[in-house]
Amino acid sequence: MLAISACERKPDRLQYALVFAGENRIELEKVLEHYKSDSLKYRAACFLIKNMPRWYAYDGWQLDTLHTLMSKQLKGTLTEDEKKRWQGFDYRTLKKVYDAHIITSDYLIENIDMAFKEWRERPWNRTLPFKDFCELILPYRVGNERLSEWRKLYRSYYGHLLDSLYQGSDVLEACKVVNDELNRQDCSYCIDWNVPHHDADKLFYARIGYCRENSDLIQYAMRSCGIPVAADFMPYSPDYRYSHEWNVVRDTTGKYIQFGYDAIDPVRKNSQSDGRKKGKIYRYCYALQEERESIYKQAGWNMGGTEGKYWKDVTSEYFGSNEALVNLTDYDKSPIGLSVFSVNGWQVIGEGVRKNRTMAHFNNIEPAIIYMPVKLGSEIQPAGYPFMLTPNGQVEEFVPDTANCEEVVLSRKMALIPRVAAWGYSQIGARIEGDNNIKFSNPKLMAEIKDTIDYTFQVWESNYTDPVRYIRYVPPTGILQVAEIKLYEDTSLEKEIRMKPVTLLPYIEHVTDGDILSFLYLTSESIIEPLVFALERPQSIRSIYYVTRTDDNYVWEGDVYELLYQDGPDGWKSLGTKAATSKHITFNAPKNALLWLRDKTKGKEEQVFIYKHNRQWFNSDFK
Template identity: 45%
Template sequence: MKKVFITGINILLAVFLMACASSDSKRLEQALLFAGNNRGELEKVLSHYENNPEKLEAARFLIRNMPRWYGYEGWQLDSIKPVLIQKEKGEAVPKEVITKWQRVSFYSLPKVYDAKVITAGYLIENIDLAFDVWKRYPWNRNLGFDDFCELILPYRIGDEPLSSWRKLYHDYYTAILDSAYQGNDVIEASKAVDKDLKRVYYRWDTDFSIPHQSADFLFYHRVGFCREACDVTLYAMRACGIPVASEYFVYSPEYQHPHFWTVLRDTTGKFIQFGFNEFEASRINPGTDGRKKGKVYRYCFGVQDELFSGITKDNKVPALFRDRFITDVTANYFGENKVSVSVQSAYEDYIYLGVFSPGGWIPVDIAHNNKGNVTFRNLEPDVIYQPLISDGQNHRAAGFPFIYKNETVHLLKPDTTSMKKVVLKRKMSLMPTIAEFLYRAIIGSKIEVSTDLSFTRSDLVYQFNDTLDYNYYELTPPDINKKYRYIKYIAPSGKRMELSELSVFKDSLCKEQIPLKRMNDIEPVRALDHITDGDILSYFQARDTSCFITYDLGKTTTIGKVVFSPRNDDNYVWPGDEYELFYQDGVNGWKSLGVQTATGWELEYRVPDNALLWLRDRTKGREEQVFIYKEGKQYFTVDL
């Protein structure tokens, strides 16, 4: 019996492998048909490797997946490059120029599909150089062919214009690597390349919504957001035979953006997060960017299995879950888990899992609906989630939101029979890393006043010795009857000055403002005039450390108040703004708890117990996040 059983397994395995091979051959032929007049170029590649089975299979892998891949063409893509280069140099770009390019719809430009234009020479060079580094470096001894195809071989990353990048990056970065490291540890190899990547300053810019930049452009110009930082890292590492990929979350559970980062495949098979602009790869102390993610996906070059049979062609399913070129890797970060919840919508085929955005919930996961019982897999704990139904475009609540914590589900079902008073101070979460970033240049700073410009005899108005808990401070001088001529703000020792607002009032009610004349200059990264422009969101940032700024009050005068604002996000409750508070009521959606105009720096409401809440500023701003209220405090996702 045992022998028959094994033989049966072998037969099944053989049938399965034959089916896979047949499927791959069918997809290859479909790709050749899709290439149209360019079919001959692809067939040249296959003929070139007919006596090299391994490279032939690599070529087949690239070609059969090629119909998915394209770039864009249009004069706009070239014309915006000088603007990006200007930003890379740190030069100011006029607002009207930025506005002009923000109006351009780059993603409506004509698509150029690789299969229809790519040349045999381009593919052959890419394959040969990729094989060279795969076989040459000792850390790849245990890197299988399938991983090689995904993590080293691909000739492109996203929708960037094609460019002959492989040799450019290969010749430069392998020389760097070979001179710096000759061992067999892929982590140390990545650090050698990473060190050179760090040597070139990366200019962060999020002004434009544009396709990926070409690899050769990024080689010479490091400008963009986290996506471009990932791209240039992938090009450099892959050119050196270091297996890497890019991963992302669709929409942050904490703030209002997606995020992208790079991962390195260790020789153990584990994937380690790293980023040349953040931290090095390490298997002993693996780094993390500190962001909550909810669900994590990895970009792939090759087609992946369907999540559920037939879902790819179902337009009623959101596009994320029909994408066959990403894979769910959340378990790599938070382990495997199953989260079962009951929903109020019992008859839809699929239930989705959403994270909050002010414009509506964003689906990040999908599961089968079993008559109102749903099991999601591999979720990040301590995140606020919302079950959803969707028609592919519009997403509505399918039940009550929940928090998955300590392997249990806490359903946020509001109890309207038990109302409680809440005191609200913010409409948006304040991430610890952002709080540190905003106030890093404040702790230890001082404000002094004096009658003489030399400040040989001065009085201390205030010294900031602790973490700030607000973005607006009215400070009273020690003697409101004493007269002064000058005021000085002194940055902490060793820190670059960052300051949003400084203003001086003759009266304690801040009605009679005293004009300020700047008495010294500091080399700025951001303009000095931002300190006195009345805009709490604009800020000054110095290029050097340990500096001060002095202002002349125009004449010797009493000072009733000094108003100070650190660099901040302006998401605290602001007097005069109109607010509306909502609670989430399952399939009934958001229910209003009333509109208020803030008269101070906080709001009071009565809310249902165990409710998920959302505070909207109807006057200004766009950053808002949901929260729960317990123990007299707002708890956003970041606080859970």
């Protein structure tokens, strides 16, 4: 017990971890015994062991099969049958294997020794506190992946690269060297597979997944080189329909700087962001966070449950400290949550604390976001009216004024977020040309993109109507993203002209498949070759139907729409249903109401908004 007491003032968590380990306790005690004469490494071992009962991996032969299939997908050899066979698989049905039950002393000792070597030898770590070292370099895992000996693997590549390119003491410069290489190697985006965190060694060779795998790669690479990094995330996006994860590096100033995903470089400046609205932000931690225990006692619950106690609320690092005092219409003692909209119901992203029967407060939230206070029980129900914390710290509530209605003219059902808006002007300068010679020795200009595409599609009357056998799409320098090109013999778009691609490119068939949500995307710092298509015979082209990459969330003529408004505790109320007759649709709606436009015909993406100054205001529109 004396050895345990040397680790911490309260030895119960370490003692619990040793008991939890069962028959494997001897392996953990070997580590403590190994470091008994090195007080700092002993403390590091205690840090890892006392928090170890929380950590586990999913295991089963199915994961090996899935890793093989993902590797095949990267190589382009995966069959549709193989893909479909595994798309319904849920990894959470597999067995949990807790680290404390299987980890070896050799594995832990090697991990600790290698982490300390990087901490002590890298010049940028001279001022890195031991506490931060324990969270940002020392951990032997990042999520629920199966354990592997990843440090040597990643250090042998990224450490060698870093040593050859940078010898200085600026942690951001070191981080940039490794991050540039990770960006060059890329991680293939894929959300087709329902798997836990990829094994670190397998991920090194098969880089495929979504933002989580990209983040994991960064953590393994950086930590293997002694660069202190972590992963931050938002539980649910106020703009999109998903959660999102990215990375931060701890600067020598103690500030955490966002980098990595979306090609963001680690740089010192006052504002560093990927442009997404976030609401609440948490940092994944290896150790139990005491402030999360405190929140649990105040709020009566904890975001993320047991695992949420290992998250750190870092929203204030991004937006500063603040507090929103919000009126409640629900006076019982149910726990209060902070939520943002989703089409499947309010998504809880943080805790609220009741001040009294009629008020709740929410600490450290992103300003200029529409939130809903909700009470938590068997169902998530509104506990008040939607609200926003304005940039000057005031709470603005959206209580519908049903006695005063106004005409609202609506053009979209989802926010035009900056990334999507960029698609509309990315192809300015592109040309569509025709010729009877496949080499286009005498090309004729048929249409040209001179301005932003501000709707899902664009139709041009051809500048050249003599018969041609071939057409080509000439993109602007450096980028190509096209969803659809159709040719017509007439101006009423009734007589379509069939064409087939001549240019050999993966996914070029997306340009002619009739699906405006499929697209061809190419990017380069040099000139991208034109896309050439062949007609069945020389034909006269009168009209060109064009779709750049799009989210298809504009109002469509002929689609049936329903407008709803949020009435606080009484929920959503309908303002009627009608078919659109143009690119816009109009309804009468209460002033100061939170609105929701539903496309009853098609689509999944919808977001709430308010109507002010004769336009829609989504979350992404508020600054």
